[in-house]
Amino acid sequence: MMSVKATVVSTEVGQKSKKGFQVNATLKTAALGAVVPLILVIAWEYLSRTGVFPPHLLPAPSVICQSLMNMSAEGNLWGHIGITLYRLFIGFLIGTAAAVVLGAAVGYLKKAESLFDPLIQAFRSIPSLAWVPLFILWMGIGEPSKVVLIAVGVFFPVYLNIVSGIQSVDRKLIEVGKIYNFSSLQLIRRIILPASLPSFLVGLRSGLGLGWMFVVAAELMGASTGIGYLLVYGQNTYSPDLIISSIVLFAILGKITDSILKTFEAKALHWQDTIEKKA
């Protein structure tokens, strides 16, 4: 027993000293991630200035920065970002909620699976953009049709991951619950839900990705605000800087929202015994 304790103490010390340069390590990773984009941006700027890229098709990064700054100074940039994020958020919430309810039922109950799964799979094979005309017909070109379209996009990846997550919960862990005479509800709450959390979070992340795709689609088709609208506006007014600014905005916002989910995922799943990548 003594020797066991001794090794524990030493691992704890190890962890502490690790934390010391963990901050450094994250900075290092971030810096490494910035290397390639920086090189590309510098090359792009250089080629634009020397006239290799025609400015009416591909303006220099500095021009794009300038136009972003102008928009934010005028104040309407934040409005566009805000409305896009709002649509995405509401659509994401609705899609996820529906997916959780249906996915949990289909994953756990054989009956629900036979009842709903074939239909849902059939709906899944409809390209989601095919819904657009119908949604516009039903709900007009206002907010509801956009939000519903995003919700449809988010629904499927979340649903699929919840179902497969629940169905792949280790039978051995469920038996542990059975030994303690757990009711079905207790089994779900105390074993099945936590055990399928990893797969649920994967679903959330891919759902968010699709959500971004559909927010663009929704805003391309008849909106008067939002980043997607800026894209259309840029196309109609022949301003490539506006189009590229919008694309850059999508990239930045998409990355930020995904990082938020990723951080949440890491926090929620710290108990997982997975491989740490080589440095």
Next chain:
Amino acid sequence: MLAIENVSRTFSNGETGFKNLNLSVKKGEVIGILGTSGCGKSTLLRVLSGLDEHYDGQVKIDGESVTAVHEKIGMIFQEPRLLPWLKVRENIPFGLKSDEHKTEKALKYIESVGLNGFENHYPKDLSGGMAQRVAIARALVTAPEILLLDEPFSALDAFTKMQLQDLLLAIWQQYHSTILLVTHDIDEALYLCDRILILRGQPGEIYEELTIPKLKPRGRGDAELAKMKDQIIKLLDLSQINNK
């Protein structure tokens, strides 16, 4: 305490499982069930624990016939089967109903399986032996009168195995639990059990029942036990399996 009357459970057209088992176990007795693989040892424990309800015959605990998982039974599996998202001190009281002094009980059993200092570890940070200790504590926490152990130490190294066998012995001395131990380690059975059942055949049947009169704790190198080991090896008739 525990009575098994003419219980059979077979699979795949009666080729595997066990049949016609009769056994009565007194309180505080340690029964070892030995047999080569495929003779229904683990199936027997699954039937007794209530996880497998599709059997013929009757299982009685204190005279009442068992139909579902019984609260007097605790089970320790071959693998620890800890819940990876719970810390050691949350895993141990996992089977308790909400209002039963979870923390105190957890700490008490952490103490009795010798895991002080590991309360806040997650299963991924434990060695195999420590994880199995947690599993033992988790089974003890509901104060079961009958402990079923399904090859509990077979995945551990020889030294950890001996430590945990001694732990089990200490638990038996402290709580006077009735223990059914399925194993394929003859030394383990001889070291811990009062009676050893030898299952043979497919489906398995009780072939022989040996009583070990020696008092516990026993010496691991005991000459008498060594003789019994020879006898058991003959009874198991390993040659037959090699010929297959």
